[in-house]
Amino acid sequence: MRIGILTGGGDVPGLNPCIRSITLSADDLGWEVVGFRRGWEGVLGIDPTDSESIARGSLTLTREGVRGIDRTGGTILHTSRLDPRTLAAGDQTTKVLDVLSAMGVDAMITLGGDGTLRFSAHLSEQGVPVISIPKTMDNDVYGTDYCIGFSTAVSRSVEAINALRTTVESHERIGVIELFGRRSGETALLAGFLAQVDRTVISEVPADLDRLLPLLEEDKRSSPGHYAMCVVSEGARLEGENGNGDSQLSRSASERDDIGVGHRLARAVKARLGCGVVLQELAYLMRAGEPDAMDRMVGLAFGGLAIQLLQRGEAGRMVTLKGGNYGHVPAGTLLEGIKSVDVPSLYDRTAYRAKLMRVEGMPMFLY
Structure with a gap:
């Protein structure tokens, strides 16, 4: 059997x-693995009749070739944000199917977030044996409790928030730290909780400045170090703003027309409270560097499970972690809902803080 794999969307x-896990597990079965470079963009760029084109867009993955890559971040296959159905030239699904067929790919394993896996579900409907593996540091793929990259993003964020305390306290300011999280505030919620910041603003709940700013002012006044810390999701909104919504956040930072919510909140703090602000967008630093123990473990397990499913002839599935247990659901499950913070259970919208209604019986990440 010849397995094709690719990574799409943002790296984590x-x-x-x-x-590496996919490659080793497949090799144990005597299967061949071909990696497509740059996600679906790489697949579309291949002319199966041109050996140079194939070499530019793919590479054979071997046991020796993946040695040691588990210790590094990012993706050796590189990545792109592209859905073959949304190109100016029209839906390119047929081109994808033709390339996979011409290259003798018997099944695909796709590693990606919501966008990548939506097309994977579409391919499954076209009859291609597909296993989807959810990854996104926002942890917002519907149907699974956990996505590869989430734990490391939270760990990086907590480290950075706590490191920034020394500067914020030294200058007796209010720290505003913006974290990635367009539709889900889970990364900000958990990072803010673990770093024990004063206030956390998440994507799901618009911030009322008439309530939030006095809270931050009191936090600063009552702190022995005369400073306060506030974490905000990049997808959060300030009440009264219209903005351009998700259309702006779907662009890279250099292409956006509006300034981020962290900047807007920092300006409001300065204008209405009259105190200094330390503003920090953690952005890509949240996904940079090597994976932590959790993401190494989940990455290895998801890869092994993907091959086991194909070995059993169970395609059209998305691997999952639910309630602390590995499993799998139909590949189209992510289309059935939106994953976001359970606000009534986990967030105090009046205090802008995480809350724990109960702990007993809940999964490790408390969602």
């Missing part, structure tokens, strides 16, 4: 351990 730590 944990992808390389997953790639």
Whole structure:
């Protein structure tokens, strides 16, 4: 059997351990693995009749070739944000199917977030044996409790938030730290909780400045160090703003017309409270560097499970972690809902803080 794999969307730590796990597990069965470079963009760029084109867009993955990659972040296959159905030239699904067929690919394993896996579900409907592996540091793929990259993003964020305390306290300011999280505030919620910041603003709940700013002012006044810390999701909104919504956030930072919510909140703090602000967008630093232990473990496990499913003839599935247990669901499950913070259970919208209604019986990440 010949397995094709690719990584799409943003890079996260944990992808390389997953790639290695897929390769080793397939090799144990005598299967061949071909990696497509740059996600679906790489597949579309291949002319199966041109050996140079094939070499530019793919590479054979071997046991020796993936040695040691589990210790590094990012993805050795590189990545792109592209859905073959949304190109100016029209739906390119047929081109994808033709390339996979011409290259003798018997099944695909795709590592990606919501966009990548939506097309994977579409391919499954076209009859292609597909196993989807969810990855995104926002942890917002519907149907699974956990996505590769989430733990490392939270760990990086907590480290950075706590490191920034020394500067914020030294200058007796209010720290505003913006974290990635377009539709889900889970990364900000958990990072803010673990770093024990004063206030956390998440994507799901618009911030009322008439309530939030006095809270931050009191936090600063009552702190022995005369400072306060506030974490905000990049997808959060300030009440009264219209903005351009998700259309702006779907662009790279250099292409956006509007300034981020962290900047807007920092300006409001300065204008209305009259105190200094330390503003920090962690952005890509959240996904940079090697994976932590959790993402190495989940990456290795997801990769192994993907091959086991194909070995059993169970395609059209997305591997999952639910309630602390590995499993799998139909590949189209992510289309059935939106994953976001359970606000009534986990967030105090009046205090802008995480809350724990109960702990007993809940999974490790408390969602």
